[in-house]
Amino acid sequence: MTMTHPGLPEYWSLIIIGFMLMAVIWVLTTPTPVRTHTSVSSLVNISFFGKSVRILIANRWILISLKLVLVGFFLLIIIAGLFGTPIPERNIATVLTWNLWWSGLVFSVFLLGSAWCAVCPWDTLSQWLVRRKLWRRAEPNNSLNIKVPKWLANVWPALFMFIALTWLELGVGITTSPYATAAVSLLMVVLATASLAVFKRKAFCRYFCPVGRTIGYYSQLAPIELRPIDNETCENCKTLDCYHGNNSIEPCPTWLVMGRLTQNSYCTSCGNCTQSCPHENVAWRFRPPSTEALHSARPHWDESWFMIGLLALTGFHGLTMMPFWEMWMSQLAQTIGDSGRLLPSFTIGLFACILVIAVIYSTLIEVTRKISGTDMAFKRLFSTFSFVTLPLAFSYHLAHNLNHLIRESVGIGSVFLNPLGISTAPLSMMEKYERHMTMWLSQDSIFAIQTALMIIGFWIAVQVIRHRGLNIATSNSNFAAFKLTPMLVFAAGITGFHLWLLMQPMIMRM
Ligand code: SF4
Ligand code: SF4
Structure with a gap:
């Protein structure tokens, strides 16, 4: 029998969705201040x-x-x-x-x-x-x-x-x-x-x-x-x-x-x-967190691809720990005649995930280019906005790993007493269940932290979009906030996907 961690309850998700809506309205209606100074200590x-x-x-x-x-x-x-x-x-x-x-x-x-x-x-x-x-x-x-x-x-x-x-x-x-x-x-x-x-x-x-x-x-x-x-x-x-x-x-x-x-x-x-x-x-x-992603980090083509890959692979991690993942893989394996360990099916799933994120991001960059009328080349705009992927990936990465860290680290002190695990037996279902029930942080605290992480991640992402969007403003005086809509759709779509993943029960690693 597979043990799973419970997903984020609906009421926490509604808080995140409510915040996202307010943040998007705020971005579309508030002009972005030009950065003057970053206070450091x-x-x-x-x-x-x-x-x-x-x-x-x-x-x-x-x-x-x-x-x-x-x-x-x-x-x-x-x-x-x-x-x-x-x-x-x-x-x-x-x-x-x-x-x-x-x-x-x-x-x-x-x-x-x-x-x-x-x-x-x-x-x-x-x-x-x-x-x-x-x-x-x-x-x-x-x-x-x-x-x-x-x-x-x-x-x-x-x-x-x-x-x-x-x-x-x-x-x-x-x-x-x-x-x-x-x-x-x-x-x-x-x-x-x-x-x-x-x-x-x-x-x-x-x-x-x-x-x-x-x-x-x-x-x-x-x-x-x-x-x-x-x-x-x-x-x-x-x-x-x-x-x-x-x-x-x-x-x-x-x-x-x-x-x-x-x-x-x-x-x-x-x-x-x-x-x-x-x-x-x-x-x-x-310094203020995220100041580099907002302002000082210089865009580069190879780095932006790494960041897109990071975002895709972070979501992919979550996807493979969902109970339905194995069913998807079996269906794909049947379709392509894959047998044994299903590695070809997994490989297709892995690259499909990267491809989907890359295609969605590229398409929305091109749409941004078209509707903003900027004279920036595609590659430059692609790299400029790629920083938005960092808070999106990081916040989900933290929220997802919080589950692993809190729920799966209970009782690990025993491996320090017997590091090689000599003469030990696998954990019984009862032991797994007991560990599951004796976390050092309550379930509600985990949900609250996950909610806060998703909100902060989305908030930083919209800030990145606003501030990096100023680059388009300098090359197009008719620029208006609504021209950032494709990038906001990207941030909201990715956060929505991550939120959906968090709401699903997650398979325990071991
Ligand atoms: S440039 Fe390097 S070596 Fe010179 S003062 Fe600054 S930190 Fe020191
Ligand atoms: S990587 Fe370079 S800049 Fe960073 S701590 Fe080491 S010497 Fe200093």
Whole structure:
């Protein structure tokens, strides 16, 4: 028997729909103010707190200790996955990777931006393997230092890897196989190591890693950023240690100059610049969430496709956990004569989902172009509005993962006592039911948070549409808010689809 999580009740959904209607009316009737200033607040300038932040930023041992802890857990996952029980809910490899890390990662972005990348064990291990230094700069750095060829210096590889990872996760079902989980984790280390050994700096983090790119783009919505404390100091800086590194600190792994940084997308929060800057001019600061998606992030064709893919795959994740998904797949399999594990049917479903979202978005972009009369080329408008996908994907991603995190993390403490799950039996239906009933957050609280997330996601999406819409206004003086209607239809349609998914019962992962 399959256990399911209950869907969002109708009354919560009506609140979301009511808010969406009001937001759309408001956008269509209210002129968009031109942005004048974004207020930010550097953590080092906060009284009492600031001094501790300075110590934290300058102290490399805190980061190294965290990396060691994460590498320890990573090695445990590998050992447990390769040599432990194949029962997924009893093996720490699957529980830690999928129930805790994969579900919780997106929440870390919500609070800490790209902080995960700073302690990522794939990156740490590849660094140790290639550079053979625990933390100091390695000279020579044992890499071929080849410049990433132009055809590869974009995020298309990350998008393809993201699709492949989704295929492995949901199609092949590695989430229920500790062995496959360990194998894929090792594969990530191999890829990161190969990239570091061949290419300059950390091309893997910048161009290839699907997790890093997902975190990077979602970080555009994060309420924190790593930036110069004083912009003028950076403007007058001649050494650019943040970019080049110094005798003991590595350069910025993703080719960023702190003084020119306008978006979080490629910052891995590695802390190199905070430690190498001779003026101690780099620190975390608070900012209004989503300010990058609204204003400062620059549109790029490959990045916009990654964001569209992210939106499509997030919805696809939800779709495959609906009770009717298997029935759909069986019907498709019968139609195309697919037998066995239904992987061809799943693959068709996966690509169909991406295609449908891409076609709907492209069509609405073209409609926007036509009715606004803008002279912007299709590709440029496509990239400009693609930021709207971020809050839509992120809010549903959080709402969906909240179910996994709260409802499926009950009782996972037991795997820490017996990580390899030696001499354990699968969870009985009674145990599953008991876990289901002893969540550490009440059901109504989960529904309330999911409702709030959907409302905030839609609100940020309409703000992105308004502010990015100003780009059309500058090239068409007759511009009026109603010309943004196709984009509003897109945001409302996607939110409606996500809402419908949330209202369905969802199959428990394990
Ligand atoms: S962060 Fe430091 S090293 Fe980099 S440009 Fe600014 S002042 Fe110079
Ligand atoms: S060096 Fe600084 S700007 Fe570059 S990735 Fe690391 S933390 Fe981000």
